[in-house]
Amino acid sequence: MKPLIQAKHLCKSYGTLKVLQNLDFELFESEFVAITGASGSGKSTLMHVLAGLDQADSGQLFFDGTAYPTHGSALDQFRNQQLGLVFQFHHLMPELTAFENILLPALIAGRTASEVEPFARELAERLDLADRLKHRPDALSGGEQQRVAIARALINRPKVVLADEPSGNLDRTRSEELYALLADARTTWNVSVVVVTHSDWLAARADRRLHLQDGAWT
Numbered sequence: 572m573k574p575l576i577q578a579k580h581l582c583k584s585y586g587t588l589k590v591l592q593n594l595d596f597e598l599f600e601s602e603f604v605a606i607t608g609a610s611g612s613g614k615s616t617l618m619h620v621l622a623g624l625d626q627a628d629s630g631q632l633f634f635d636g637t638a639y640p641t642h643g644s645a646l647d648q649f650r651n652q653q654l655g656l657v658f659q660f661h662h663l664m665p666e667l668t669a670f671e672n673i674l675l676p677a678l679i680a681g682r683t684a685s686e687v688e689p690f691a692r693e694l695a696e697r698l699d700l701a702d703r704l705k706h707r708p709d710a711l712s713g714g715e716q717q718r719v720a721i722a723r724a725l726i727n728r729p730k731v732v733l734a735d736e737p738s739g740n741l742d743r744t745r746s747e748e749l750y751a752l753l754a755d756a757r758t759t760w761n762v763s764v765v766v767v768t769h770s771d772w773l774a775a776r777a778d779r780r781l782h783l784q785d786g787a788w789t
C-alpha cells in the first residue's frame with residue numbers, strides 16, 4: 572500500500588543541536604499514529620516539518636506519492652486543502668466567533684460561507700459546539716477551544732489531521748476527549764491522524780505508536 576505521507580532521511584539542526592536525525596516516517600490511509608517522546612525530543616519540530624510550516628535541512632517529503640511543494644502559494648494551498656492542523660496553542664483568531672474560526676480555512680480556499688455552512692454545522696454538532704458558535708475564543712473553555720480547532724482542521728475535508736497536544740496537558744479526561752474526537756473524525760470523515768501526545772493512555776489506543784528520542788525513533 573502506498574503511504575499518504577512519506578518522509579525520508581529528515582535532518583534538522585538548530586546550531587549544534589541536532590533536532591531531527593535522519594528520520595523516516597510513513598503514514599498510511601486512515602491510519603491513527605501516536606508519537607510520544609520526552610520534552611525536547613523533536614516531536615513538534617517533526618510535526619511542523621510534516622505540516623510544511625518549517626523546512627528540514629535535508630531529506631524528502633511526499634504526499635500521496637508527490638513531493639511536497641516547497642514554498643509559496645503552492646505550499647499554502649497544499650496545507651490548506653490536504654492537511655488539518657491542531658497545534659499547541661490553538662491559534663484561534665481572537666476577534667472571530669467560534670463559527671467564523673471554523674469557516675476560515677474554507678473561505679481562504681475560495682469557498683463561500685453558504686457553500687460550507689452545512690458542513691460547518693455538522694462538525695459543530697458532532698463536536699458538541701452547537702450552542703457555543705457565537706462566542707469568541709476568550710469566552711470558551713480550553714476544551715471548547717480545542718474542539719473549535721479540530722472543527723477548523725476538518726472543514727476542508729483534509730486527508731490528514733496533524734495534532735500536537737499541549738505538553739503541560741496530562742489531564743486524562745482531556746486526552747480521552749481528544750482521542751474520542753480524533754477517532755470519531757477518522758471513521759466519520761476517513762482522515763488519517765498523527766497525534767503527538769504525552770498520554771500513554773492515548774498512545775496505547777493508536778494503530779501504531781512511535782517514540783522519539785533525541786530526534787530519532789527508538
Ligand SMILES: Nc1ncnc2c1ncn2[C@@H]1O[C@H](COP(=O)(O)OP(=O)(O)OP(=O)(O)O)[C@@H](O)[C@H]1O
Pocket residue numbers: 585588590608609610611612613614615616617738
Ligand atoms: N526555533 C528554534 N531555535 C532553536 N532551538 C529550537 C527551536 N525550536 C525548537 N528548538 C529546540 O529543538 C528541540 C526540540 O524541540 P521540539 O519543540 O521539537 O520538542 P518537543 O518534543 O515538541 O517538546 P515538548 O514535548 O516540550 O513540546 C528542543 O531542544 C528545542 O529547544
Ligand SMILES: [Mg+2]
Pocket residue numbers: 614615616659735738
Ligand atoms: Mg512540542
